Amino acid sequence: MTDLPERLADAFRLIRDVPDYPTPGVLFRDITPVLADPTAFGTVVEAMAEHARSADVVVVVEARGFLVGAAVAVAAGVGVVPVRKAGKLPRVAARRDYELEYGTATLELPEGCIEPGARAYVVDDVLATGGTLRASCELIEQVGATVTGIGVLLELTALAGRDRLPGRSVHSLLEG
Template sequence: MNEVDERARAVEAVTRLTRWVEDFPVPGVRFGDLTPVFAEGSALRSVVSELAKGHENVDLVAGIDARGFLLGAGVALELGCGVLAVRKAGKLPPPVHSQSYKLEYGTAELQIPTAIELVGRRVLVVDDVLATGGTVEATAQLLADQGAVIVGAAVVLEIAALRGREKCSDYPLGCLVRV
């Protein structure tokens, strides 16, 4: 199968399997649930393969809590590199590096362990959905503050109306499906 067919297969799977939930996690937010995509083996394989394309020179994949963990691990395996779980606050034992950020429905904090040396490492940030861009932006900032080189970010689904891409202008941002 050629690259166009592989990408089309991934896009079709995301479009067909994404479950949209209104007013979650708060009223007014439309949540794109990709767990049905992850539950179908061929869909997960094609999505992970597409997210990895063009990022062959990466030292580490940073998967964002929690669905980004699933994708990040797959992309790291595809690229033959390590994976770093970027966690929500309070999930890692201290000491940690932290970064606060705004969500479309509040604020949050991300953390990584201080035990992982990031200086000079080429890192790809991976998540499931790009909405307002706050989570990806905060992750990239957290990693860059520790000396990482952000080579790009890759997401499965981008909600274009929320203009999150504008916050992620310091590095290439790829997505499979824009809605």
């Protein structure tokens, strides 16, 4: 059995670069092959769960964050709560509008799933410009909980998303 850094390196080799997707000039990083490989996915979950164990709940960001974060929550032995796009929840505790690279969007947190004072660890697949993760953290704090940290599989450092998350503990497994 290889050690964790070697297993992570093996997992990251599976990430595919897809040029000009979803629009010309964008280089999309496709993590789907990592999710499809049980060894690679297990390695990623193991590494991310280490930071989530001190939380009461893992908050996951739609949509690929659901896949990664739900597995991280199970491995960490905590619950999972989704942050959804507007209009997807029957009962909403908090709503936040935020800026995207190409417009605006709205995220919502479900009612009755995060108690005031709870410790939440936020998980998403990729940290790009930071807008979605920032809005997610603000939703958690809006309901009186504390964000213990943010975990991402891949951080696109050239987009400086971490700069939009000042004072937050960000754990990225890979930078690209």
